[in-house]
Amino acid sequence: MTWLLPLTLLFSLWGPLADAGSVNYGGACQVGNQKLEFGTYQFQSDCDSTSFCNSSSLCDHKGCRKDEYPFGYATGANLPPRCDTGFFCPDEGDQCLPVLAVGSPCQFDRDDECEGPPNFKDLADKTGYGLNVNGSVCLNNVCMWANATLGNNCTVENTGYTVYSSTNETVNIVSRDNCSPGLYCDSKAAVCMAMKDLAASCDADKECSSFNCLASGVCGVSADKPKHVATWVYVVVGICILGGIIATLIGMYFLHRGHRTAEREKRMQYWREQNAFRQNILQMQETARHSIMSLPQSGNHSPRSTVYSREGLASEESQLPMLAPQSKSSALRHQFSDDGFDGSEESIVIQRRDPGRF
Incomplete structure (x- = not known):
């Protein structure tokens, strides 16, 4: 119940x-x-x-x-009017009717059809669970006042409502009475009894001041009571949130730092490879220069003097009349000149060293 x-x-x-x-x-x-x-x-x-x-x-x-x-x-849409104070609208909704006196027949569960008691402010339901309307209650289709006191006889109305769930259909018993606020009507003894506090044994919700009889058979806290937690819970939750934010930032820092280190290493490796390649080219050039300068020459003349003497001979030959074909060396010199050589020492030495290649 x-x-x-x-x-x-x-x-x-x-x-x-x-x-x-x-x-x-x-x-x-x-x-x-x-x-x-x-x-x-x-x-x-x-x-x-x-x-x-x-x-x-x-x-x-x-x-x-x-x-x-x-x-x-x-x-x-235009809605029909609501009834003024002292009147009620029946289930049919045909017209407003005056409230009914105590003992008058009333429609099922229509406490608002009954006239309130003189002290309705003291008897009115303040729990919000619909115990009565302004101290009036309609039980077994009869208007009553919810003014039965502790230990006195009371009237009970037990109604079974069909409750549908996703899997089955059950019956929920709703028990109503005319006891004063803070009391409930015991169905067996038919007398008003005081409501029970938390953790007291119970058989129905109406027996508990919280209107919540747990499945374990004791009165629990009200089902609509807000859940309050201790201050330390807020502190712990705040610390956990702040710690999570800091840990996330630190993790992102190390993650990005690893990425930056990897990219930096790639750039350094590329630079080292390019620098080694450049050094190899320079070394090859230097080796080639030393090899050319160290070639053996006949006589006591140095490679440089031989080159100069060859250049002087070529100059003299250029002054001679063209009565016969040019010499082999002169032809080579002109050939290299036509190919774009600038007449540097290295090019002339190559001509002198291996004229048969051409």
Whole structure:
């Protein structure tokens, strides 16, 4: 037994509203077909959700509403008015009626149809669990006041609601009574008893001041109570978050530093290879120069003097009349000159050293 309706029950209550009658305004209906849907106890009629079946057996526009946002109306539609203080809108929604006195018949679970007691401020439900409306309660279709005191007789109404889940269908028992706030009506003894504190043994939610009887059979904290944690938990969470940020930054630093080191090593390797290649070329040039300068020559003349003497001979030969074909050396010299040599020592020495190559 419980005072609280679970979320699945709320969905089950919405279902019949969506399956309301299909007869529109002006259509024929039967007042005798009006009933409460079994398992959900929602009001049903032949008319749709925006009309009611009048005494002429025709669907007519509703003349009042009890909800702030009634079901079935289109967005922007003109809604019927809500009733003023001292009046109520019945389930049919035909018109506003005066509240009912104690002992008058009332519609199922319509505490708002009953007239409140003089001390309604003291008896009104302050828990938000729907124990009564302004100290009035409708039990077994009779208007009562929720003013039964501790140890006195009380009235209980136990209603079984059908609850649908994703796998099965169960029954949820909701127990209501007319005891004063802070008390509950024991179903067996039919007397008002004080609500129990946390960790006390219980059989139903209504026995606990928190309205939450755990499966273990003891009263637990209220189901809608906010969860508060100690200050040290916030400190630990903050330190963990800050530590995670710092660790991430450090990890990214070392990761990027490794990448930078690898790229730097690649550039250094490339530079070393290029520098070694350049040094090899310079060494080859130097070796070639020394090899040419150290070639053996006939006589006591040095390679440089031989070159100069050869140049003088070539100059003298150029002054002679062209009575015969040019000498072999002169031809070589002219050939090299035509090929673009600048007449440096190395080129002339190559001509002198191996004239037969050409």
